[in-house]
Each structure stands twice: as structure tokens, then as C-alpha cells.
Amino acid sequence: MELIEHGWTGPDLEPLRRILEERYRPRDYREAQELIVGACQEAQRLYGWVPPSAAQLIADHLGVTANRVYGLLTFYADFQTEPPGRHFLWLCHGAACHVAGAGKIVEYLQRERGIVGRGTLPDRSVTIHVFNGCLGVCDLAPAAQLDHHEYLAHLTQERFEHLLHDLQNDGAAGGADGAVD
Amino acid sequence: MGRLTDRAAFETYAANAQRRWEALWEDRSWVISVGISGCSIAKGAEQTFQHLALLLADGHIPTVLRRVGCMGLCFAEPLVEVKRPGEPPVLYGWVTTDRVPEFVDTLRRGELPTEGVLGVRAFEEWQGIAPLQQHPFLRHQRRLLLEHAGVIDPESIDDYIATGGYRALLKALFEMTPEEVVDEVKRSNLRGRGGAGFPTGIKWESGRRTPAWPKYVVVNSHEGEPNVFKDRRLLEANPHLVLEGLIIGCYALETPFGYNYIGGEHALALRRFQLAVEQAYALGLLGDDILGSGFSCHVRVRTGGGAYICGEGSALMYAIMGQRGQPRTKPPRSVEEGLWKRPTVLNNTETFASVPLIVRNGGSWYATLGTKDSTGTKLVTMQGPVRFLGVAEIELGMSMHRLVFDVFGGVREGYRFKGVQTGGVSAGPLREDELDIPVDFDALTPAGAMLGSGGFVVFDESVCAVDFARYLVAFSRYESCGKCTPCRLGTPALVEILDRIRYGFGRPDDLEVIQYASKQIIELSLCGLGQVAPMPLLGMLERFRDEFIEHITEQRCRAGVCPMTASVSAIP
Numbered sequence: 001m002e003l004i005e006h007g008w009t010g011p012d013l014e015p016l017r018r019i020l021e022e023r024y025r026p027r028d029y030r031e032a033q034e035l036i037v038g039a040c041q042e043a044q045r046l047y048g049w050v051p052p053s054a055a056q057l058i059a060d061h062l063g064v065t066a067n068r069v070y071g072l073l074t075f076y077a078d079f080q081t082e083p084p085g086r087h088f089l090w091l092c093h094g095a096a097c098h099v100a101g102a103g104k105i106v107e108y109l110q111r112e113r114g115i116v117g118r119g120t121l122p123d124r125s126v127t128i129h130v131f132n133g134c135l136g137v138c139d140l141a142p143a144a145q146l147d148h149h150e151y152l153a154h155l156t157q158e159r160f161e162h163l164l165h166d167l168q169n170d171g172a173a174g175g176a177d178g179a180v181d
Numbered sequence: 182m183g184r185l186t187d188r189a190a191f192e193t194y195a196a197n198a199q200r201r202w203e204a205l206w207e208d209r210s211w212v213i214s215v216g217i218s219g220c221s222i223a224k225g226a227e228q229t230f231q232h233l234a235l236l237l238a239d240g241h242i243p244t245v246l247r248r249v250g251c252m253g254l255c256f257a258e259p260l261v262e263v264k265r266p267g268e269p270p271v272l273y274g275w276v277t278t279d280r281v282p283e284f285v286d287t288l289r290r291g292e293l294p295t296e297g298v299l300g301v302r303a304f305e306e307w308q309g310i311a312p313l314q315q316h317p318f319l320r321h322q323r324r325l326l327l328e329h330a331g332v333i334d335p336e337s338i339d340d341y342i343a344t345g346g347y348r349a350l351l352k353a354l355f356e357m358t359p360e361e362v363v364d365e366v367k368r369s370n371l372r373g374r375g376g377a378g379f380p381t382g383i384k385w386e387s388g389r390r391t392p393a394w395p396k397y398v399v400v401n402s403h404e405g406e407p408n409v410f411k412d413r414r415l416l417e418a419n420p421h422l423v424l425e426g427l428i429i430g431c432y433a434l435e436t437p438f439g440y441n442y443i444g445g446e447h448a449l450a451l452r453r454f455q456l457a458v459e460q461a462y463a464l465g466l467l468g469d470d471i472l473g474s475g476f477s478c479h480v481r482v483r484t485g486g487g488a489y490i491c492g493e494g495s496a497l498m499y500a501i502m503g504q505r506g507q508p509r510t511k512p513p514r515s516v517e518e519g520l521w522k523r524p525t526v527l528n529n530t531e532t533f534a535s536v537p538l539i540v541r542n543g544g545s546w547y548a549t550l551g552t553k554d555s556t557g558t559k560l561v562t563m564q565g566p567v568r569f570l571g572v573a574e575i576e577l578g579m580s581m582h583r584l585v586f587d588v589f590g591g592v593r594e595g596y597r598f599k600g601v602q603t604g605g606v607s608a609g610p611l612r613e614d615e616l617d618i619p620v621d622f623d624a625l626t627p628a629g630a631m632l633g634s635g636g637f638v639v640f641d642e643s644v645c646a647v648d649f650a651r652y653l654v655a656f657s658r659y660e661s662c663g664k665c666t667p668c669r670l671g672t673p674a675l676v677e678i679l680d681r682i683r684y685g686f687g688r689p690d691d692l693e694v695i696q697y698a699s700k701q702i703i704e705l706s707l708c709g710l711g712q713v714a715p716m717p718l719l720g721m722l723e724r725f726r727d728e729f730i731e732h733i734t735e736q737r738c739r740a741g742v743c744p745m746t747a748s749v750s751a752i753p
């Protein structure tokens with residue numbers, strides 16, 4: 001926990017606490033268990049990941065153990081239990097994207113960037129998840145989604161390399177608008 | 182508007198909603214509707230909307246600017262429908278934000294944009310523009326579930342009610358017993374839309390018969406397959422239709438407890454369904470003593486994220502209960518012991534969406550659609566280089582050839598059709614010479630193909646059969662929950678063999694090993710994921726055997742996809 005060494009004391013838990021108190025009010029223990037995943041999603045939306053202190057807060061709020069929370073955080077591919085990079089990129093590896101060439105990009109990530117499935121670039125600029133499903137925008141295939149809202153269309157390995165390069169130098173994704181390509 | 186407390190109050194409310202709806206279309210102001218859905222947002226539809234709002238306000242044009250759902254015409258997004266006073270609504274495609282200024286100018290001059298015209302939403306041609314239903318993509322469809330998709334505002338319960346929504350619920354609550362509802366569903370012969378095609382009425386009846394209490398009714402909106410996106414589009418376009426089906430399902434099971442489990446990635450579908458639930462509560466269509474009928478119903482929305490296996494019935498129930506989503510052995514079946522160990526009826530999103538139609542028009546009517554054993558309509562998505570990429574709704578029994586070449590328009594110029602992968606990751610492909618086969622629940626099976634949830638992938642000659650097979654099996658390997666050995670160790674073994682072949686190190690007996698290992702995985706795995714994981718591979722192998730052999734004996738990949746010459750150390 002390199003962040004702690006840098007004097008970081010953890011996220012501000014107040015917003016999460018407020019959401020939990022407003023909207024996560026189980027009537028019984030069963031419902032409390034049903035709400036764990038949703039609460040973790042709230043945390044991830046707020047912080048970009050689920051920090052240990054947030055997981056503990058959720059556990060305490062719902063009356064379950066932190067272990068239980070971590071069991072779920074590590075089960076679902078979408079949860080982040082490590083601090084993410086500045087950008088978050090979902091590279092679609094659905095069938096349409098695969099037949100359009102996403103497989104090449106996945107292999108490039110593995111070969112040149114050492115990322116298998118998911119990972120963060122060493123300079124912490126981008127966290128990349130290979131999305132093992134369909135992003136639902138197949139006619140943009142191969143497609144990717146940047147920071148949960150911007151879409152990148154018709155990627156090739158070269159365009160993808162450029163994209164990473166731009167993100168590492170913290171430009172926005174140049175020409176990345178799915179709509180224009 | 183407070184809660185409606187009886188049937189008459191609903192009737193009054195509905196009549197008002199209908200009047201407002203009709204007035205909207207007869208009004209002197211313009212009505213402009215922009216399709217906002219997961220896929221159109223990706224193509225900038227939200228920007229198009231904002232830009233339109235700005236320019237229409239600037240031009241002092243009195244306009245009702247609306248957000249509607251997805252019509253399934255993903256290939257033409259962003260979609261904008263324009264209705265000027267005294268004219269029928271005309272639908273335009275590809276209205277990206279850069280086109281908006283010219284678009285608005287043309288309209289303001291009283292002219293019609295000539296680019297991207299898709300059709301007029303009317304029965305007859307108007308100003309040389311053909312009716313929308315005659316568009317090649319829509320002409321062969323039978324749109325029942327999608328009837329109002331892209332027309333009503335999915336975030337407005339009034340739009341839904343104005344177009345006949347919640348009528349089926351009223352009919353069920355006030356004119357039918359729960360048994361009669363189940364009978365109607367049985368008569369319709371509706372089969373589950375989530376993959377296996379199990380008869381819905383029979384499932385509901387088993388659920389009724391199990392004596393334990395309470396019972397649960399659950400919608401499966403997980404949709405984690407890598408080649409289908411129909412449920413989320415349906416939820417985005419018409420969430421109340423699914424909700425109405427769910428409430429009727431709860432009534433049929435005589436239970437107040439309904440759930441929808443929605444894949445966490447489907448953010449907009451999740452938001453719109455949640456909103457639909459809130460609106461239904463506010464109006465008294467959910468909650469205690471619905472419209473004074475004595476029936477109560479409470480719906481909870483739950484989500485997970487990024488685990489395909491959570492779509493499997495028992496895994497989904499563990500996931501709802503806040504456990505890791507791993508399947509268990511059956512029996513007991515879920516209708517005997519499901520959520521919280523109580524009888525649970527689980528059906529796919531589309532299955533529930535079909536229920537209001539059945540209740541409203543009768544099971545016998547529904548049974549006349551489609552074929553004898555596969556009744557009704559089915560949402561299908563087709564991916565790959567086809568002309569009209571999107572969501573279609575067809576009557577079951579249409580030939581695969583028509584589906585690929587007429588509905589979806591065949592492959593785009595510059596591509597040569599090689600095959601179509603069927604059944605998601607759970608079955609094999611069909612070649613061009615095999616397409617003369619009805620798309621239904623049973624006909625595809627002898628050919629090693631499957632309707633599944635209706636996700637198909639067309640692939641062309643630039644796709645290597647070995648590589649594609651590897652992709653499909655690797656998906657299952659990645660998503661294996663690891664609970665049972667044949668699947669946990671068997672799927673990686675298959676991937677390893679396929680990688681060997683892809684890198685040019687295939688062995689003469691590899692194809693036999695594949696057959697043998699596949700048989701073991703299929704027969705010994707605990708749940709549906711492992712039991713079908715090798716099917717795409719076996720299908721590819723059967724149809725494109727030459728290609729596999731070329732890879733092994735000549736180290737040649739005719740599609741030029743496989744990294745034949747790479748060194749051994751590059752094997753992942």
C-alpha cells in the first residue's frame with residue numbers, strides 16, 4: 001500500500017456513509033446480505049475502487065464481516081480492490097469485437113504491456129480491463145469504453161497503442177469519439 | 182399524483198394519459214424524439230439531443246423534445262424522429278451532432294432533410310417517403326415486444342399506460358384467478374427466452390405446487406454472454422413491459438416478492454428499470470393492496486458485475502443472497518428450493534415481457550405465432566459484418582437464411598460470408614450451405630447449433646475457425662467458477678491445445694484429444710457452463726476440419742490470423 005506510505009490517510013468516507021444511511025437500510029439480516037454488492041458498487045462509483053476502509057464501513061453498516069465483503073469483491077471482475085490509474089479503459093472482448101480483431105489487441109496487451117485480463121500501467125495512467133462480455137455497441141467493433149462514458153470505435157493495434165500513449169501523456173484520448181469514426 | 186386505490190381510479194388515470202398522448206401528436210408544436218439507449222449514447226446521441234435543444238430554443242420553435250428508447254436500429258444511430266404540425270412523424274438516422282445545424286435549418290425552412298431518411302411512421306407513403314415498416318430491416322420482423330420501443334419515453338409511466346400498458350395486469354387482477362393466468366401461459370406454449378427453452382407455464386405450475394412459503398419470482402436480466410444484447414435494449418426501451426410481466430408472474434405464484442437481477446454493466450437498463458419500479462410504487466401499481474384488489478407485490482432490484490456464471494439459475498440466487506455466485510447440484514430444482522431455500526421461479530427478461538401480451542390477447546392467440554412447438558416472437562441480435570446491425574424481433578420458425586440475408590441484410594460489401602455462430606458460447610456454427618433451417622428451439626439442435634438466447638455472430642473469411650473456437654472456449658475457461666474439476670481443469674486444457682495449434686505446434690493426435698477431453702467435460706461438469714463449453718469447438722471442428730488440419734500439418738492459417746511463427750515462450 002504504496003499510497004499509505006505517501007501519507008495518504010484514506011478516502012473521505014462521509015459521502016459513502018450518507019448514501020448507506022439514506023438508501024441502504026435493510027429491514028433484516030437477509031436483506032442486509034442482499035445489499036452488500038450494491039453498496040460496494042456505490043463505493044466504487046464514488047472512489048473508482050473499493051478501498052479497505054470503505055469495505056469495512058460497508059461491513060459494519062450491514063452487520064457482516066469484512067471477509068464476506070472481500071469474498072464478493074474478489075469474485076466479480078468489475079470490482080477494483082487496488083487503486084486504479086487516472087483513466088479506466090474497458091476493452092471489449094465480446095464475440096463481435098473478437099471477430100473484428102480485438103483478439104490482436106488483447107494479445108498485444110499481454111505481450112507488450114504484461115496485462116492479462118486486467119491491470120494498471122506502471123505509471124498509473126490507465127487501468128485496463130479486458131471486458132469478457134459484450135459492451136453492447138457491436139457496430140463499433142472492436143470497441144472500448146473510456147472512463148465509463150466515452151467510446152472508442154474500430155480499434156486496431158496501432159490506434160490502441162496511440163491511445164495508450166496519449167493517455168499516458170495525459171492528453172485526452174485524441175480523436176477518440178466513437179461518433180466520428 | 183397519489184396512489185390509485187381502485188380500478189376505476191386507474192381507468193380515469195389511463196384515460197387522461199391517453200388524452201395527453203393523443204394531444205401530443207395532434208398539437209401545434211413540433212415533436213422531436215431522440216433515441217437514447219446504451220448503444221446510441223456511444224454514438225453521441227446525448228450530444229445530438231443537447232445540440233437540438235439549443236438550436237430549437239434559439240430558433241424559437243415550440244418543440245416537445247423527447248428522449249425515447251432504442252428501436253433496434255443500432256446501425257443507423259443516432260436516430261431522430263421529427264413530427265411537424267400537420268405532418269406524420271419521419272425517422273432519420275445517422276443524425277450526429279455535426280449534422281444537427283443543417284438538419285434544423287432544413288426543417289425550419291419547411292423542407293425535409295434528404296439524408297438518412299429511414300421512413301415515415303404511418304401506414305402510407307408520404308412525400309415520397311416509404312412507411313417505416315417497409316424498411317428492409319423491419320419488413321420481415323414481427324414486432325410485438327418492440328412495438329412501442331423507440332416511440333414511448335421509457336422514463337414515463339404515462340406513455341406506457343397511454344399505449345395500453347398495465348391493462349394485462351388489470352385483467353389478471355380483476356378478471357382472472359392465479360390458476361387461470363398460469364393456464365393461459367401454458368396454453369400459449371411460451372418457452373423460456375434465456376437459452377434452454379423450458380416451457381414457462383409448466384415452470385410456473387411447479388412453483389405453485391411446491392407448498393413452502395414464501396415464494397419468489399425472479400427476472401434474469403443478467404445478460405453476460407459475449408454475443409447478445411437484447412435484454413438490456415428491451416429494458417432500456419420499455420422497462421414497464423418487463424415489470425408488468427413480473428407483477429403478473431408474482432400474482433400467478435400468489436407471492437408478493439419479485440426480484441430483477443440486472444447485470445451491473447448495463448447501467449442505463451438498470452437505471453430505467455429502477456425508475457419504472459419507483460413510478461409503479463408511486464402510482465399504486467406496486468406495493469400493498471394494488472388497486473384495492475387485495476394483492477400486494479414488492480419488487481427489489483439487485484445487481485452484480487462481471488461474472489457470466491451469475492446468469493445460471495442457482496448461481497444467480499446465491500448472488501442475490503450476497504454469496505459468491507457459484508452453481509450447485511440439482512435437484513432440488515429452483516422451483517422447489519431457490520432463493521432463501523424457498524420455491525423460486527426464474528425467467529428471462531424477454532420471457533416476462535411476453536406475458537402481458539399473452540394475458541391480454543389470450544394464450545391461444547399467442548400460440549398461433551411462430552411454429553407449433555416454438556411459439557411467439559423472439560428477439561435476436563446479430564453481430565459481425567452484417568449490413569443492419571441491431572436488435573430484431575422475428576416470428577420463430579423463420580429460416581436462418583432469411584434471418585441473416587433478409588432481416589440483417591447479409592454481409593457488407595467486401596466481406597465473404599463464412600459461417601454464423603449460434604447459441605452464444607453454448608453451441609456450434611452453421612455454414613452457408615446449412616442455413617436453410619428454421620430458427621426455433623428444436624430444429625437447430627441436430628445440427629449442433631442452438632437458438633439459445635438469440636445471439637448470433639456472422640463471421641467472414643478473415644476469421645480463422647481455430648482462432649474463433651479458441652476464443653469461444655477461452656471465454657468459458659475465463660468464466661468458469663472453478664467449483665468442479667472437469668470444467669476448471671478441462672477448459673484450460675482445451676485452450677492449451679488450441680494455442681499449441683495456433684502457434685504451429687499442433688500434434689497429429691490433437692484432434693482426437695480434443696474429442697476425448699470434450700466428451701469428459703460435457704458429461705462430467707456440474708452446471709450448464711461446463712456442459713456446453715466444448716460445443717463451439719466441436720462444431721467448428723466438424724465444419725472446418727480442413728482448417729484445423731492445415732494448422733497442424735502445414736503450420737498454415739489461411740485467414741492469416743494465428744501467430745504461427747511465434748516462439749514457444751510467447752504461448753500464454
Ligand SMILES: Cc1cc2nc3c(=O)[nH]c(=O)nc-3n(C[C@H](O)[C@H](O)[C@H](O)COP(=O)(O)O)c2cc1C
Nearest residue numbers: 373374375401404405492493494528529532709710
Ligand atoms: C452459464 C450460464 C449463464 C446463463 N446466463 C443467463 C442469462 O444471462 N440470462 C438468462 O435469462 N438466462 C441465463 N441462463 C439460463 C438460466 O440458467 C435459466 O435457464 C433461465 O434464466 C430461465 O429462464 P427462461 O426459462 O425464461 O429462459 C444461463 C445459464 C447458464 C448455464
Ligand code: SF4
Nearest residue numbers: 663664665668708711
Ligand atoms: S461447470 Fe464450471 S461453471 Fe459450472 S459449476 Fe463447474 S466449474 Fe463452475
Ligand code: FES
Nearest residue numbers: 092094097134137
Ligand atoms: S462484442 Fe464488443 S461491443 Fe459487442
